[in-house]
Amino acid sequence: xxxxxxxxxxxxxxxxxxxxxxxxxxxxxxxxxxxxxxxxxxxxxxxxxxxxxxxxxxxxxxxxxxxxxxxxxxxxxxxxxxxxxxxxxxxxxxxxxxxxxxxxxxxxxxxxx
DNA sequence: CGTGTGACACGTA
DNA sequence: TTACGTGCCACAC
Numbered sequence: 001x002x003x004x005x006x007x008x009x010x011x012x013x014x015x016x017x018x019x020x021x022x023x024x025x026x027x028x029x030x031x032x033x034x035x036x037x038x039x040x041x042x043x044x045x046x047x048x049x050x051x052x053x054x055x056x057x058x059x060x061x062x063x064x065x066x067x068x069x070x071x072x073x074x075x076x077x078x079x080x081x082x083x084x085x086x087x088x089x090x091x092x093x094x095x096x097x098x099x100x101x102x103x104x105x106x107x108x109x110x111x112x113x
Numbered sequence: 114c115g116t117g118t119g120a121c122a123c124g125t126a
Numbered sequence: 127t128t129a130c131g132t133g134c135c136a137c138a139c
Contacts, residue, residue, distance in 0.1 A: 010136095029121055033135090044135045045121035053120055064120080072120040093127090115139105122134080 010041055014051045017105050018059045023086045025103035026063045026096045032105065040110030063103075069095035 013036055021027050029045040029052075036043060045067075052061055052072070062079035065071055069091060071079040080094060089100035
């Protein structure tokens with residue numbers, strides 16, 4: 001079959017990783033993209049963001065933040081509230097403290113290889 | 114096949 | 127610390 005991986009499959013992988021991030025923890029678009037990249041998928045941070053925009057509602061989207069710890073732009077207030085409930089480590093600027101909250105992502109597997 | 118766009122990342126000022 | 131420019135990948139026109 002084609003060497004091109006359908007977005008649906010990529011999206012499934014993204015959601016799987018996000019789902020693996022437990023309460024009180026967080027990961028970044030870049031981290032997710034890197035894992036998927038090592039697994040043989042293409043894409044970058046922005047591609048992960050695109051997937052979240054389309055299918056994010058099915059998972060804990062607020063646990064995926066930017067590399068600087070800032071909340072996703074879609075709904076910062078909602079995300080911040082969620083993290084406060086979960087007790088996620090935050091900095092005084094109201095951003096995620098990735099030093100403490102960064103989650104270890106499971107190893108993704110390639111679509112076909 | 115060029116151009117614009119996006120829930121990003123990173124170096125530099 | 128914030129602001130701006132550049133690189134990045136995939137997709138819609």
